[in-house]
Amino acid sequence: MPYDSLPADAYIPPGQVAVDGLLGSAMALSEHGRLRTLPEWNNGALIKMFTPEARKQNQTTDWYGEHAGKWLYAASLAVGRTGNDTLRKLLLKTAGYLVANQEADGYMGTYSPQLRITSKASLQHQKSWDVWSLGCMVLGLLELNKEIPDERYLGAAKKIGELLLKTFGDGAANITNYGTRYGYSATVVLDPVVELYKATHDQRYLNFGELIVKEVEQRDGLRLIASMQKHKDLETVADGKAYQIIWNLTGLAKLYEVTHKPQYLEAVESAWKNIRDYHLTITGGPWGGIGKHKECFNTKGYWNPSGFVETCSIMAWIQLNKLLLHLTGEARYAQETEKAAYNALLGAQLSDGQLWTYHSFTNGRIFAANYNDCCPSSGAMALEELTSIIYTKRQGGIACNLFTPGSATIALSPNNTVQLIQQTRYPFDGKIKLIVKPSQKSSFPLFIRIPDWAKDAVITVEGQKINKDSISSGAYYRLVRDWDQQNVIELDFPMPLRVVRSAEFATMPQGTADMYRADWFAVTKGPLVYAGNGLIDHKDRERNFQLSPEKISSFFTPVSGRQNQQAVYFRFDPGGIAPLIFVPFYEAGGRKTGGWRLAWFQNQID
Numbered sequence: 001m002p003y004d005s006l007p008a009d010a011y012i013p014p015g016q017v018a019v020d021g022l023l024g025s026a027m028a029l030s031e032h033g034r035l036r037t038l039p040e041w042n043n044g045a046l047i048k049m050f051t052p053e054a055r056k057q058n059q060t061t062d063w064y065g066e067h068a069g070k071w072l073y074a075a076s077l078a079v080g081r082t083g084n085d086t087l088r089k090l091l092l093k094t095a096g097y098l099v100a101n102q103e104a105d106g107y108m109g110t111y112s113p114q115l116r117i118t119s120k121a122s123l124q125h126q127k128s129w130d131v132w133s134l135g136c137m138v139l140g141l142l143e144l145n146k147e148i149p150d151e152r153y154l155g156a157a158k159k160i161g162e163l164l165l166k167t168f169g170d171g172a173a174n175i176t177n178y179g180t181r182y183g184y185s186a187t188v189v190l191d192p193v194v195e196l197y198k199a200t201h202d203q204r205y206l207n208f209g210e211l212i213v214k215e216v217e218q219r220d221g222l223r224l225i226a227s228m229q230k231h232k233d234l235e236t237v238a239d240g241k242a243y244q245i246i247w248n249l250t251g252l253a254k255l256y257e258v259t260h261k262p263q264y265l266e267a268v269e270s271a272w273k274n275i276r277d278y279h280l281t282i283t284g285g286p287w288g289g290i291g292k293h294k295e296c297f298n299t300k301g302y303w304n305p306s307g308f309v310e311t312c313s314i315m316a317w318i319q320l321n322k323l324l325l326h327l328t329g330e331a332r333y334a335q336e337t338e339k340a341a342y343n344a345l346l347g348a349q350l351s352d353g354q355l356w357t358y359h360s361f362t363n364g365r366i367f368a369a370n371y372n373d374c375c376p377s378s379g380a381m382a383l384e385e386l387t388s389i390i391y392t393k394r395q396g397g398i399a400c401n402l403f404t405p406g407s408a409t410i411a412l413s414p415n416n417t418v419q420l421i422q423q424t425r426y427p428f429d430g431k432i433k434l435i436v437k438p439s440q441k442s443s444f445p446l447f448i449r450i451p452d453w454a455k456d457a458v459i460t461v462e463g464q465k466i467n468k469d470s471i472s473s474g475a476y477y478r479l480v481r482d483w484d485q486q487n488v489i490e491l492d493f494p495m496p497l498r499v500v501r502s503a504e505f506a507t508m509p510q511g512t513a514d515m516y517r518a519d520w521f522a523v524t525k526g527p528l529v530y531a532g533n534g535l536i537d538h539k540d541r542e543r544n545f546q547l548s549p550e551k552i553s554s555f556f557t558p559v560s561g562r563q564n565q566q567a568v569y570f571r572f573d574p575g576g577i578a579p580l581i582f583v584p585f586y587e588a589g590g591r592k593t594g595g596w597r598l599a600w601f602q603n604q605i606d
Contacts, residue, residue: 007257008329009392009399012410014081017387021405022427022566026346027387030380031078033353036087038071039094041371046071047094049110050101058112061124063374065110065133068098070377072140076147077384088148095144098137099156105166106159109133117167117178125178131186132179134160138192142199154199161196161205164189169208176219184244187216190251194258209255213264216248224248225263228270233300234279235288240296242279242286245271246316253323265327272324274300275317276336281362282500282522282599283529283585284336285309285344286317294359303504305363305520305600311348311356311375314340315382322389325401329394331449331475334401337389338451341402342427343529345382346586348375350593356380362522362531362599363541366589391420397445399476403432403491416442418483427527428567430454430493438483446489447476451527454493461489495526497570499552502600517606521552522599523582528567531588532580532598542602545574549603556582 019027039047046067048054075091078084102108107116109130115122117130141157144150168175179186190212197205216222224245227237234245249268256264278300281287288297289308298307318340325333348357350368356379358369369375390402391410398410398418403426411417417439424432436446450457452474459466459477471477479489505517523530536543547555559569559581567587573579582588589595 007327009326009389009394011326011388012391012393012408014077014384014387015083016410017081017390017406017408019081019387019390019404019406021424022346023341023383023386023402023404024406026349027078027081027383029349029351029353030074030383031082031084031087031353034376034380035071035075035078036090037354038067038377039090046372047097050098050108052101052103055110056112058110059115061111061115061128061130063129063132064372065129066136066374067372067377068094069133069136069138069140070381072098072137073143074377074381074384076140076143077387080147081384081387091144092148095141095153099141099152102156102159106161106163107134108137108156108160118163126180126183128179129185130178131164131175131189134164135189135192138189139195142192142195145199157196158200161193161200161202164193165204165208169204169211171211171215174215175212176215176222181241181244182221182238183216183219184222184238184241184248187212187222188244188247188251191247191254194251194254197258206258209251210259213252213255224252224271225267228267228274229263231270233297234271234274235297235299239293240288241293242288242295242297242313243310243316245297246275246286246313246320250316250320250323253320253327257323257327268320268324272320276332280336281307281309281344282502282524283309283343283347283362284314284317284340285348285360286313289359303502305502305504306361308359308361309344309348310359311345311369311382312378314344314348315378315385318345318382318385322385325389325392329392329399329476331452334389334449335452335474337386338402338527341382341386342527343585345379347588348379349383349586349591351591362529362585364596366591366593366595366597368593394447395445397447397480399447399449400434401449403427412438412442412444416440418444425566430491430495430526432491432493434489434491436483436487436489437485439485441482441484443480443482446479448479448489448491449476450474451493453498453524453526456494458492459489460492462487493526497553497556498524499549500524501549501603514606518602519549519604519606520600521549521603522601523553523556523570525568529585529599530570530582531585532572532601533583533588533590534580535596535598536580537577541596541598543577544602544605547574547603552603 079088138157141153145153176183193209253268279297287307287309290304294308295310321333321337348360355368356376358375392399407421419437421435500522506515555574556570559571567584570582588597
């Protein structure tokens with residue numbers, strides 16, 4: 001099968017989709033905040049570090065060079081989405097400056113000649129982020145070239161590619177020796193290498209991608225495919241660093257896209273299931289860091305309400321799910337994207353549009369990352385990834401994957417353009433009016449995702465209710481009909497308050513008995529996770545409430561009338577404490593440094 005044959009779902013260009021509501025507000029906040037300020041922040045420090053003078057003076061093996069590529073990527077998508085002329089001019093100015101500072105051999109990083117990947121004398125390669133940053137730059141340049149085609153941008157990306165081929169191609173140097181995390185910070189370049197292949201059709205990039213996988217599978221401690229074939233936990237791969245592992249999975253999935261070798265997709269899907277089942281918080285973010293590095297997965301089966309979620313890992317998880325939806329069309333990938341976007345991702349964005357958390361916690365304090373930390377750039381990228389998968393093309397029709405106020409215009413054929421409009425308060429309310437307006441009467445399938453929490457979903461088409469027996473939560477409902485030039489579909493996804501329970505425990509080393517066990521509960525409503533807005537009695541993170549599990553929901557009473565309130569709030573009043581207001585997780589703590597939020601509440605201890 002040729003590499004450019006259509007997978008299950010085709011993305012919709014951002015310029016054809018208008019995003020309003022909660023997601024649209026978050027995107028606008030990011031665009032007017034970080035995306036418009038990064039190139040000039042601190043007198044242009046994150047861009048000027050690419051000049052020859054700055055490179056010569058850089059005696060570190062830092063990762064700050066990633067920001068320019070990530071910004072190019074996110075800003076290009078934002079320009080495509082909004083058409084904003086101010087951001088477009090800034091994008092062109094910044095890209096021109098960066099390309100002008102590319103060196104003759106193709107180098108477009110920030111390291112001194114003594115430390116960069118071309119230095120055979122350097123003893124710092126295993127501590128290096130040089131390949132990582134070059135990979136970010138390739139992705140940024142290629143995304144820019146898609147939005148604003150220009151041979152300068154594609155040419156600059158190809159020159160970096162030539163440098164990588166010269167340095168690592170044909171086994172000239174083993175790439176696993178050129179990055180942190182057992183080399184996993186270098187092998188992430190598989191993703192941009194495959195993108196170079198798709199942009200150029202140059203077989204050398206495909207060969208290089210296969211070589212990267214071969215070298216990973218030959219190195220003790222890595223062996224991602226072999227580990228997944230043996231059903232090992234991802235904590236045991238390299239050092240379990242979530243961001244690097246997930247980005248490597250994305251590269252492997254892209255390699256499957258162009259080679260169709262089943263072992264690649266099988267390994268990725270096995271790893272995805274391992275993450276979903278054992279390594280996600282209730283908010284949908286990959287977590288770890290208890291008793292180990294803050295960004296590394298904990299042991300499978302271990303649970304703690306205060307685990308660390310790195311914003312970079314949220315971004316990588318959203319990208320992986322987006323790609324797997326593209327390749328397979330399966331609802332579970334859209335479901336995880338929605339959960340992570342509305343909870344973990346928005347919960348990491350601060351209210352000024354500039355700052356994001358480095359780490360966030362289901363139970364913990366909000367603390368802003370430094371402007372030049374990695375996570376703020378990743379947060380902006382993740383937001384811009386969402387627009388193109390709200391809808392996708394599928395089987396000659398359209399799939400509705402994410403729900404948000406807004407509209408889209410999608411060409412199904414040269415003679416038939418379909419406008420879709422979502423009128424809704426989602427994610428605060430489960431009622432959605434979906435208006436379908438083809439430019440001419442036609443027949444095509446419309447795939448409507450039914451969220452996995454929507455147990456009694458109702459679909460009404462032009463006033464006629466669909467048989468409930470044909471609607472399954474966690475799947476797509478396929479609607480095929482002869483579409484008039486205006487059609488109304490009404491969706492009703494009931495959103496009762498739901499109580500979710502989890503257990504923290506430790507098991508005997510030589511047995512199955514629990515040494516201790518603490519039961520916890522959280523509450524959700526539709527796609528939103530809720531959290532207590534502050535500490536218990538303004539001072540405590542934990543309290544053993546000892547409530548009857550069947551009666552927990554009875555202690556929550558809806559609250560309305562608060563200033564700027566969009567969602568339903570709840571007053572939690574079990575007695576013995578000052579009543580605590582529950583709000584959506586992303587809103588709890590005031591979206592500012594110092595605010596506390598508690599999603600999990602201890603209930604019983606054995």
